[in-house]
Amino acid sequence: MTTLSLAGVSKSFGRVPVLHDVSLTVAAGTRTAVVGASGSGKSTLLRLIAGFERADAGSITLGATTLAAPGRFVPAHRRGIGYVAQDGALFPHLTVEQNIRFGLPRRSRAREDLPARVREVMELASLDAALARRYPHQLSGGQQQRVALARALAPRPEVVLLDEPFSALDTGLREQTRQAVIDALEHSVVTTVLVTHDHDEALSFGRQIAVIADGHLVQSGAPSAVFDNPVSTEIAAFLGAAIVLPAEVVGSSGDVDCALGRVAVRHDRRDGVGRADARLLLRPAQLEVSAANGTHNAVVEDVRARGSHAELLLRPAAGGGGAALIPLRVPAHEGPAYQTGMKVSVIVTGGGVLYPGD
């Protein structure tokens, strides 16, 4: 296991810039998820690390080894990096065992103890040994992805790269496969980069999350820290449901007034901008709604049944008719307690993140 570092990496295809000055360090043996919208440059970043593409500028190093830099380019097959593609890319005419063997260097493929390594990585990837003789079309999508991971892990790579490996799986299978993959990576203690457009997947994958937007790495850090204190309201909304309210700073108290009343500020991202007008970010989980007596600071505009929960659309009273609606979930059994036009009380817990006004 080795630390992977990118410094000032840029890449254009023809005249179209795709990555701008990306720097990122993935500590040895840890997992990082790179998350961004479609077309933001995530796969290109992975392909540069793998050695499938050449960077225009910057360097990529693995421990003390420079993989790519001006005047230096280590080809993909010499990088000691395993790659798992979106669809697994298994060979359809080879069995599971043969596919996994294919991941091993040619010299060692004929060795006696090989089936032991195949069995070992199958077990690591939570694959029943009985599947060894099956062909890819005889496996579920989740099993295919785990075989692809087993193949990538077989030669004991320093780094494993995962390019949206769960995106083709349906929800239940995705969750299960993701956990199996995380467990396998945890046991192999391998430096890993996952690319995904799914924020929940990114936030739950590992030690670090890196958010990429239009080819720029806009924020990286511990998932909880990035979610708690996003650099912008756009990144906040990309990472999960966000409520952004106009806010006014109250003197030097550190609190703000917004349509839901006075709220404490958890992080101030105005960077010295002294204007009183600002925007406050809250997460729905911070809001508690109650139909009982209280401040009556919002009115129910609509109640929508959503299966396991009911969605309330609340209009803050303080903003008058122009205040933006706030969608809020309550458990399904509480839905009938709310009707359109009802006055309710919304309590904000935990404070918000403050950004400059529009």
Ligand SMILES: Nc1ncnc2c1ncn2[C@@H]1O[C@H](COP(=O)(O)OP(=O)(O)OP(=O)(O)O)[C@@H](O)[C@H]1O
């Ligand atoms: N080989 C290529 N030649 C030309 N343009 C390319 C090439 N590969 C990628 N691009 C362009 O670079 C941009 C980023 O592509 P990339 O696949 O890295 O994005 P992504 O974030 O992985 O998107 P997605 O989630 O949709 O896979 C896109 O506009 C894409 O069309």
